[in-house]
Amino acid sequence: MGYPIHALEKSDSEYVKAHENMIQKRREMYRQRKQSMLSETGSTDNAPHSEEAHGQRKQLAFLDLLLELSEDGQLLSDADIREEVDTFILGGHDTTATALAWMLYLLGTDQTVQERVFLEIDGIMGGDRERHPTMAELSEMRYLECCIKESLRLFPSIPILSRTLTTGVDIEGHHIPSGTNAVIMLYQLHRDPQYFPNPEKFYPDRFLPENSTNRHPYSYIPFSAGPRNCIGQKFGALEEKAVISAVVRNYRIESVHRREDLILYGDLVMRTKGGLKIRIQRRM
Numbered sequence: 001m002g003y004p005i006h007a008l009e010k011s012d013s014e015y016v017k018a019h020e021n022m023i024q025k026r027r028e029m030y031r032q033r034k035q036s037m038l039s040e041t042g043s044t045d046n047a048p049h050s051e052e053a054h055g056q057r058k059q060l061a062f063l064d065l066l067l068e069l070s071e072d073g074q075l076l077s078d079a080d081i082r083e084e085v086d087t088f089i090l091g092g093h094d095t096t097a098t099a100l101a102w103m104l105y106l107l108g109t110d111q112t113v114q115e116r117v118f119l120e121i122d123g124i125m126g127g128d129r130e131r132h133p134t135m136a137e138l139s140e141m142r143y144l145e146c147c148i149k150e151s152l153r154l155f156p157s158i159p160i161l162s163r164t165l166t167t168g169v170d171i172e173g174h175h176i177p178s179g180t181n182a183v184i185m186l187y188q189l190h191r192d193p194q195y196f197p198n199p200e201k202f203y204p205d206r207f208l209p210e211n212s213t214n215r216h217p218y219s220y221i222p223f224s225a226g227p228r229n230c231i232g233q234k235f236g237a238l239e240e241k242a243v244i245s246a247v248v249r250n251y252r253i254e255s256v257h258r259r260e261d262l263i264l265y266g267d268l269v270m271r272t273k274g275g276l277k278i279r280i281q282r283r284m
């Protein structure tokens with residue numbers, strides 16, 4: 001996946017220094033924490049993933065896990081760690097933010113769909129609009145999940161993918177040689193009427209289980225597919241559910257612009273000229 005050049009080109013700049021300092025501080029914090037855990041449990045076990053205190057297994061944060069892997073064996077240098085963290089932050093930020101913006105916009109274009117989302121969420125969460133949903137409650141929000149999938153169908157955060165062919169392939173009588181750069185237009189792929197009748201319509205029901213069973217597995221790939229697909233797919237989808245459900249529990253959304261008036265452009269992620277504008281109104 002490519003990232004904006006300006007984020008990576010400052011290899012000699014303050015950006016790198018700031019990250020190096022941050023990694024050093026974090027490494028120090030990590031060592032201290034590990035030391036205090038070992039003395040709490042009386043354990044002498046220094047093996048990775050051995051953080052156990054009060055009988056409860058503690059999960060390492062992503063950065064701590066990378067630090068642990070690089071502690072003695074020097075498996076990863078600080079520069080390697082910085083690159084891994086950059087990849088996760090860049091890969092997980094704009095994509096999720098874009099998906100959230102499109103989801104809110106689309107909900108605001110269709111009050112009938114939005115009412116169904118209200119009904120579902122209120123049914124699951126009850127009257128208290130302030131408390132956070134549990135994981136079990138989030139997984140019950142099936143219609144909201146369909147809305148998120150439908151939004152990523154119409155406006156995939158990453159609208160274009162590319163791969164270099166490592167072997168030649170024959171497709172319908174045409175030979176495509178090894179080394180060719182193949183571009184996959186997700187925006188177009190997701191509008192194939194064979195799999196998505198009336199493709200421009202925002203219709204979340206098409207993702208209900210009974211409507212998706214015979215669909216070609218590669219007709220819908222907002223997180224790409226194969227060995228280099230999105231590593232944060234589940235987390236990204238969960239983040240979307242948590243944020244959207246928190247917003248619509250309290251607010252009704254109305255989109256300012258009609259879909260036909262939007263001017264789309266691809267800037268690594270799918271954007272519109274002038275942004276996506278919505279109005280929100282507190283729900284009674």
Ligand code: HEM
Pocket residue numbers: 001002087088089091092093095096099156157158161162222223224227228229230231232233235236237240
């Ligand atoms: C709605 C949210 C997201 C969407 C639509 C999305 C989409 C994608 C797509 C299409 C790719 C493949 C790019 C390619 O093949 O060239 C990808 C790769 C990747 N994504 Fe996501 N992503 C999302 C959220 C996240 C999150 C939350 C994280 C991290 C926490 C993440 C981390 C990554 C990484 C590290 C890769 C590169 C994987 C590799 O090359 O092996 N993504 N994402």
